[in-house]
Amino acid sequence: MLERNDELIELFNKEELKRQRLQQRKRERRKRNPQASKELHKLLDRVDEAIERHKPADCISKKWVR
Numbered sequence: 001m002l003e004r005n006d007e008l009i010e011l012f013n014k015e016e017l018k019r020q021r022l023q024q025r026k027r028e029r030r031k032r033n034p035q036a037s038k039e040l041h042k043l044l045d046r047v048d049e050a051i052e053r054h055k056p057a058d059c060i061s062k063k064w065v066r
Helices: 002-032 038-053
Strands: none
Touching: 002 038
């Protein structure tokens, strides 16, 4: 049970870091290009999310593969 909780906490922390990175990029983009349309900003936000979602997983793990 404790291992499962640790896994959930680790997953939550990874997702939270991802969300913070995306929010930071979003703020920076809007600051750099305030004249761009809302549709363009939304499109670029979705592109960033897709890139984050398809990044390769870390090769370092706590578990042994059997």
